[in-house]
Amino acid sequence: MIEDAAEIVCGACGAVVDRLMDSRPNRAFTPEQSQARARTGPPTSVRFHDGGMGTMITAPRGDLSGEKQRELFNLRKWQQRVRVSDATERNLAIALSELSKLAGALSLPPNILDTASVIYRRAIKKRMIRGRSIANIVGASLYLSCRQCGVPRSLDEIAALAMTTKKELGRSFRFMVRALDIVVPPSRNANYAAQFSNRLAISGKAEGIAIRILKKAQQMKLTSGRGPAGIAAASTYIATVLTNERKTQREIAETANVTEVTIRNRYRELLERLTLVVPL
């Protein structure tokens, strides 16, 4: 674990594990406490290029001596230079705000956003942005973050909102994995199954069965090399059949963003290799 400002970051994968600083406002019950506990501004965060420190030195007003005024003027000038005039800083500021827009649009929780922010910072530090567009690096950071945290989001979904293509996003993603040598866990397809079950409004029982099927499939090495969505969709389909909550292949195919044929192929493989002991 490495402590990075206000977040605890996993050194191996870059995931933001926890925050050191409390994000709740300090409570104060008496005037004395309010003096002692006062804190100006929100806690710091990797999400902002300056750590969330909004400090600005304002323009000097007229009631100061000439000397003081000049001094303040210089301070202000330097702070602005340090703050955003540096090209890298400006890039970071723009990118991080893009990142949080994206994460919002995909309704991803804050820890995903934080992890992605950390990844993005590492990318910048390694000067990896040459040629590549901000949209791609931002998207790839977010995708990486999702993978690490086991949140099922596809390249397609992110590419659509990040104003880029699946192809380019995928390329940036692979590039970043290599350059930052991040360990990316394989997609947890159980999470996909859970997501599909939610979207299809399927019972918890069926969802459980789907996940059990997936586990079995994984043990039997039926999952390697296959798209996680397809297998999860097939398992979900089997589960709905077993529990008499049958959904059409078309319905499942649509929510899973794969075709019926792919579902059928996975489904067939699963039936062939899995002796389904059906505990109803």
Add this chain to the structure above:
DNA sequence: AAGACGAAAGTGGTTGA
């Protein structure tokens, strides 16, 4: 008539010489 099934050809991307 709608859904399930599967064969065959096509697509876009990776890999390795």
Add this chain to the structure above:
DNA sequence: TCAACAACTTTCGTCTT
């Protein structure tokens, strides 16, 4: 740079409910 390759899609005809 090119060909082989794997995963997946598209399309379409046939069977099942």
